[in-house]
Amino acid sequence: MTESNPGDPVANEPANQQKSETPLAGQPPGGEATSAQPTVGQPLAGAPAGEKAFPTAQAEAVAHAGSTGEDQVPDWLKELSESSVGEALGAGALKPFAEAIAHEETPASDAGLAIVEPATPVHEELPDRLKDAAQPQERPAEFAAPEIEAPSQTETSEEELPQWLSHPYQMPAAEQPAMLSDTKEKGVVVPEAAAGELPVTVASHVDEGTPPSNTKETAQALEVRDLQVPDLLTSEPQAEQSQEARTVERKGTEPGKEGAIEPADLTPAAEQEVAPEIFETGERPDWMPEIVSPASHTLPGTANTLRSEPPQLGADERGVLPDWLREAVPGQGGAEPTPAGPGSEALTHTPPSEMPAWVEELKAHASLAATDEPLPEPAGTVGPLAGVHGVLPIAFSIAQPHSVSAPGPLQNDGGRVFESVLTATTEGALSPTAAIAKPARRSRANRWIYLAVFLAALIPLFIPSDSAGLGLKVNNTTPTAQFYDKIHALASGSTVLLAFDYDAGQAVELNPAARVIVRDLARRHVNVVALSTSPAGAQIAQTILLEATQQDPGWRRGDNFVNVGYIPGEEAGLRALADRWLPQNQIDFENEPLASSSVADKPGGLRDFALAIEFAGGDASLRWWMEQVQPRQQVAFVAAVSAAVEPQARNYLAANQLAAFLRGLGGAAEYELFSNQTGLTVRTADALSFSQILIAAIIVIGNVVFLFGRLRKSAPNRS
Amino acid sequence: MDGIFTSLCGPFPGGCDYAGVWLAALLTLLVGSYLIRDTFLFRLAQSLLVGTAIGYGSAVVLSTVLWDRLLMPLLADSTYLWQNDWDLFIPLILGLLLLAKLVPGWSGIGNISLGYLFGVGAALAIGGALSGLLLPQLRTMVLSFPPQPGPENWVNNLLIVVGALGALLAFRFTTGLGSRPLRVYSSLAAVWGRIGTAFIMVAFGAIFANTVTARVSTLVGQLYFLLHDWLGIVK
Numbered sequence: 001m002t003e004s005n006p007g008d009p010v011a012n013e014p015a016n017q018q019k020s021e022t023p024l025a026g027q028p029p030g031g032e033a034t035s036a037q038p039t040v041g042q043p044l045a046g047a048p049a050g051e052k053a054f055p056t057a058q059a060e061a062v063a064h065a066g067s068t069g070e071d072q073v074p075d076w077l078k079e080l081s082e083s084s085v086g087e088a089l090g091a092g093a094l095k096p097f098a099e100a101i102a103h104e105e106t107p108a109s110d111a112g113l114a115i116v117e118p119a120t121p122v123h124e125e126l127p128d129r130l131k132d133a134a135q136p137q138e139r140p141a142e143f144a145a146p147e148i149e150a151p152s153q154t155e156t157s158e159e160e161l162p163q164w165l166s167h168p169y170q171m172p173a174a175e176q177p178a179m180l181s182d183t184k185e186k187g188v189v190v191p192e193a194a195a196g197e198l199p200v201t202v203a204s205h206v207d208e209g210t211p212p213s214n215t216k217e218t219a220q221a222l223e224v225r226d227l228q229v230p231d232l233l234t235s236e237p238q239a240e241q242s243q244e245a246r247t248v249e250r251k252g253t254e255p256g257k258e259g260a261i262e263p264a265d266l267t268p269a270a271e272q273e274v275a276p277e278i279f280e281t282g283e284r285p286d287w288m289p290e291i292v293s294p295a296s297h298t299l300p301g302t303a304n305t306l307r308s309e310p311p312q313l314g315a316d317e318r319g320v321l322p323d324w325l326r327e328a329v330p331g332q333g334g335a336e337p338t339p340a341g342p343g344s345e346a347l348t349h350t351p352p353s354e355m356p357a358w359v360e361e362l363k364a365h366a367s368l369a370a371t372d373e374p375l376p377e378p379a380g381t382v383g384p385l386a387g388v389h390g391v392l393p394i395a396f397s398i399a400q401p402h403s404v405s406a407p408g409p410l411q412n413d414g415g416r417v418f419e420s421v422l423t424a425t426t427e428g429a430l431s432p433t434a435a436i437a438k439p440a441r442r443s444r445a446n447r448w449i450y451l452a453v454f455l456a457a458l459i460p461l462f463i464p465s466d467s468a469g470l471g472l473k474v475n476n477t478t479p480t481a482q483f484y485d486k487i488h489a490l491a492s493g494s495t496v497l498l499a500f501d502y503d504a505g506q507a508v509e510l511n512p513a514a515r516v517i518v519r520d521l522a523r524r525h526v527n528v529v530a531l532s533t534s535p536a537g538a539q540i541a542q543t544i545l546l547e548a549t550q551q552d553p554g555w556r557r558g559d560n561f562v563n564v565g566y567i568p569g570e571e572a573g574l575r576a577l578a579d580r581w582l583p584q585n586q587i588d589f590e591n592e593p594l595a596s597s598s599v600a601d602k603p604g605g606l607r608d609f610a611l612a613i614e615f616a617g618g619d620a621s622l623r624w625w626m627e628q629v630q631p632r633q634q635v636a637f638v639a640a641v642s643a644a645v646e647p648q649a650r651n652y653l654a655a656n657q658l659a660a661f662l663r664g665l666g667g668a669a670e671y672e673l674f675s676n677q678t679g680l681t682v683r684t685a686d687a688l689s690f691s692q693i694l695i696a697a698i699i700v701i702g703n704v705v706f707l708f709g710r711l712r713k714s715a716p717n718r719s
Numbered sequence: 720m721d722g723i724f725t726s727l728c729g730p731f732p733g734g735c736d737y738a739g740v741w742l743a744a745l746l747t748l749l750v751g752s753y754l755i756r757d758t759f760l761f762r763l764a765q766s767l768l769v770g771t772a773i774g775y776g777s778a779v780v781l782s783t784v785l786w787d788r789l790l791m792p793l794l795a796d797s798t799y800l801w802q803n804d805w806d807l808f809i810p811l812i813l814g815l816l817l818l819a820k821l822v823p824g825w826s827g828i829g830n831i832s833l834g835y836l837f838g839v840g841a842a843l844a845i846g847g848a849l850s851g852l853l854l855p856q857l858r859t860m861v862l863s864f865p866p867q868p869g870p871e872n873w874v875n876n877l878l879i880v881v882g883a884l885g886a887l888l889a890f891r892f893t894t895g896l897g898s899r900p901l902r903v904y905s906s907l908a909a910v911w912g913r914i915g916t917a918f919i920m921v922a923f924g925a926i927f928a929n930t931v932t933a934r935v936s937t938l939v940g941q942l943y944f945l946l947h948d949w950l951g952i953v954k
Contacts, residue, residue, distance in 0.1 A: 450754050457939045461946055461953050503772070508940035509933060535779035536772070568784045571843050587787050627851030628843065643933035647926050654879075655855040665936040680947065687939045688932075695931060 355384050449698060456694040460686035479653075480670035482660035486611065486638050487520060494610035495527040495599060497635075499625065500541035502617025503534055506642050512681040513640045513668035514544050514615050520675045522548045522555040527599045529609070531564040533573065533621055538565045538589050557590070562597040565589035571624040578629040581605040606633040614639040619648045626657050640667065744949040747941055856883075885915020 475481070490496065498518070502510050521528055530541040542563050549555055557563075565588055567573045581602050584595040594600040602608040612635050616622035622645055630637055640662040641649045652658040662671060665688060669681040728735030749764035789811060792804045813832045820829035860883045863876035889912040893905035946953040 447754070453935070453938075457935065457942055461939075461943060505937075508944070509936045512940070535776040538779070539775075566779050566783050568780065571847065572839060575843060575847075587783070623852070624847075627847030631850045631855075643936055644926075644930045646929050647922065651856065655859045657851070657855055664933060665940060680943070683953070684936075684939050684943055687942070688936060691935045691939065692932060695935070 359384060359388070452694060452698075453691055456690045457687045460690050461683060463686065478670060479660060480662050480667045480674065483638055483640070483662045483667070484671060484674040486636070486660050487517065488524075490521075490524065490526050490610055492525045493527065495529060495602075495608065496521060497606065497609045497612040498528050498530045498541065499612070499614045499621070500530060500532045500537040500544075501534055501621035502540070502615055502642070503536045504540070506617030507540055509642050509664045510615055510617055510640065511540070511544070512665060512684075513662055513671065514540075515547065516668055516671050516675065516677055516681070517613065517640065517662075518544050518548045519551060519677060520671075522552045522560070525555070525560070527559075528561040529564060529599055529602075530561065531567050533567050533570055533624065535566050537615075538563065542589055558592075558597040558599070560599065562594070562600045563589040564594065564600065570620075571628050574624050575628040578606060578632045606635050609635055611635070612637045614641075616641045616645050616649075618642070619645050622648060622652070626652055630657050638662075740948050744945055747945060881911075881914065882918040885911050885913075885917075886919050887915065888912040889915035889919060 498514075500514065518528065528545070530538075530545060532538040532541055545557075545561050545563060549557070549561075555561065564582060564586070567577060569576065581604075582594060582600070584593065584601065586594050588594055588597070588600070606612070606629065612625075612629075614622060614625050614637060616625075616639055622639060622641065625637065636659050637657065638660045639649055639652075639658055641664070643664040643666075646661070646663045649658060649661040649663075653661055662668070665681065665684055669685045671677075672681050746764045746767065749760045752758050753761040789807055793807055793811070813835060817829050817832035819825040820833075860879055863879045867873055867876050888908050891908055891912060893908055896902070897905075943953065
């Protein structure tokens with residue numbers, strides 16, 4: 001058991017200094033989180049008084065390195081001296097730490113886990129934080145020792161001690177580094193710089209009181225002593241939280257398990273507090289209590305004190321421990337600084353300007369190290385350990401909140417595209433009130449248009465065609481003239497095939513044309529065979545044929561005309577009709593066999609017809625005839641089509657598949673004029689003309705208003 | 720059916736025609752009520768139109784096709800059925816198989832009839848499109864290449880050639896990559912394709928204009944029917 005060094009600021013703290021205790025995993029919190037921080041060198045919570053503080057491996061290392069007893073310096077520390085750490089610290093930088101380890105001062109306080117301060121005087125080359133540790137610390141009353149029975153300590157040699165159990169700070173109080181001194185705070189003192197360097201996740205808890213402000217110094221000492229301190233045990237508090245000290249409440253110690261650190265203890269449960277720096281990039285969840293500076297945490301281990309000897313662990317206990325806790329690792333860890341990981345930036349608090357010089361020298365030596373082999377470990381990129389090779393990433397045992405990373409360029413492009421699409425839609429979107437008002441305005445405008453077109457179609461019906469001024473002018477160049485010529489080229493007694501392929505919907509437009517054509521054929525004594533590819537067309541054909549018979553009684557059924565009726569199968573039926581004429585035993589529309597009508601007797605099939613007239617209400621029926629019948633039969637085709645089918649009919653006319661065509665109501669009116677029939681279709685021509693002129697004017701005005709509206713909208717943008 | 724109408728309309732000469740005119744006028748007004756809003760009356764007239772068209776078409780098909788051309792020959796000449804009308808069994812069986820589509824468990828059997836229908840329809844459509852549409856149109860376009868007498872014929876033929884080829888190139892997409900000749904062709908096809916697109920747009924506009932004309936013609940014709948046949952105002 002080491003004796004407390006008179007210069008040990010931690011050991012000389014008053015014994016009634018309270019220590020905050022943090023219950024281990026699974027145990028309820030010992031109390032509210034306080035700001036008490038254990039002081040370096042103070043014994044662990046519950047440890048009996050006089051127990052030496054649990055040293056850190058770093059402190060042990062420096063203590064060994066600076067010890068006059070060279071034979072007591074562990075090999076790993078020697079290597080450290082020779083390595084970059086030693087180079088950064090200087091030849092004598094580790095001397096105080098080595099001396100501290102050699103003396104192994106027992107802290108006077110029986111507070112919680114503490115770190116033994118180096119007993120050697122403050123060396124000039126020591127970092128500033130270490131120099132501040134020379135200041136004696138006054139342990140506040142709230143840092144009283146917790147009622148935890150400290151495990152018995154056994155004498156062990158320095159070589160047997162694990163790195164983090166040794167006591168690096170065996171320096172007099174006046175010579176102790178700054179990190180070990182705390183004149184204002186209670187509990188464990190942590191150097192300021194250590195808080196930014198060593199991520200310590202060990203949560204500590206004090207009964208009451210505030211932790212010392214320089215708890216970072218303790219963390220720095222921890223860092224120096226033991227670079228293999230797991231991340232769970234280290235955490236760095238934020239600058240504003242340096243006032244809080246936490247100690248890990250250890251489990252009840254048992255013989256042989258003193259100083260044992262259970263894996264469960266390291267788990268950052270709700271009872272443990274994690275340094276808020278872990279969540280630097282994100283928000284700390286509510287279930288995670290605040291953490292304090294890592295250096296303020298007293299490492300779990302032996303009761304109240306940092307043992308200088310490893311705990312006696314059983315085989316099963318060793319199995320659950322991490323490798324670095326099972327036994328002291330000689331010659332390792334101390335040569336390399338604590339690696340920096342992805343979360344290290346969350347745990348670092350020390351600004352770059354406050355980085356200790358020896359860390360900076362590490363970076364410089366790492367870059368200048370003439371090594372033939374490439375550095376095994378990548379260099380740290382963030383935090384104070386940026387540029388230091390061999391930095392292992394910090395592995396958190398707790399889940400960090402997911403931090404949304406900034407999207408890359410490709411993601412940004414996709415986001416911009418999507419944003420532009422949304423903006424375009426939103427730009428054209430109207431406010432709710434405007435959206436409701438717009439359909440209302442549009443509805444009112446539509447009704448005015450409907451009324452105007454209705455009046456344009458109605459009024460000319462009352463006006464005599466001569467007075468309208470428009471009239472209907474026909475000439476020989478119109479398509480109707482060609483159609484009329486084809487009809488009048490038929491000889492008397494010839495047979496014409498009429499296909500009434502329209503329904504009642506197109507009857508208003510095509511019935512006038514069919515009526516005037518049939519009447520003209522009847523007047524010319526041309527025989528007619530009517531059929532239809534639609535069920536309603538057969539009835540329409542029957543009606544028109546009967547009207548023609550009433551006007552011309554000499555034109556009779558059977559002798560002059562016959563209505564074959566409905567031809568099923570659409571294009572298949574027409575294809576069959578083109579290949580073979582109808583059988584004579586087929587029943588016509590009047591339930592009479594075709595054999596009873598001489599007109600229907602066509603042994604040559606469609607070739608026996610002089611002309612085929614197609615009344616097409618839709619483009620489908622016209623296409624069927626043009627595709628299935630016309631290429632296979634040498635018969636002339638003409639068509640009387642609806643206005644909607646006219647573009648298609650013009651194509652067939654241009655391809656010479658149609659000899660002529662007649663367009664809807666206007667064509668019927670023209671045919672009446674050509675045939676000198678007193679039909680009433682001519683009266684509808686003016687109404688049709690007025691309506692079409694009005695619609696054309698509405699379209700032109702609407703486009704003008706639209707263009708001016710676009711110009712008005714674009715003018716403010718340009719201005 | 721004719722006997723029913725004869726018995727009803729016989730005592731009243733012209734009465735049925737008069738009733739028909741009034742019924743047509745009333746339905747015309749019901750349909751015209753849609754200009755105010757979608758009312759029950761409009762839906763009533765719409766339903767009557769759809770139902771009447773389907774019913775009449777079904778009646779015609781049943782009477783003139785199934786009964787007159789299929790069932791009556793099979794039932795009437797049963798003695799020589801297998802000698803004269805054996806081919807009628809084929810459409811009978813196919814029609815019965817098509818009815819199996821109504822039964823969920825037997826719907827697979829109806830695929831035979833559907834396959835026959837689809838196959839015949841596809842063959843007729845493809846053959847008819849080639850012989851009745853594509854070839855005649857191509858022949859007409861090719862005949863437009865030689866210079867025609869008269870400036871109007873020359874301009875007309877030029878428009879036909881440029882428009883037809885441009886409309887075809889409008890549906891060809893190029894990447895602009897490859898060798899130099901290919902890039903030149905792609906550029907030319909792109910420019911000519913845009914001209915063809917303009918022709919297509921003009922054609923669509925003409926189709927739309929003719930459709931509007933057809934609807935206006937229907938309006939005028941129906942107004943004339945109301946004023947002349949129903950009200951007798953227009954003489």
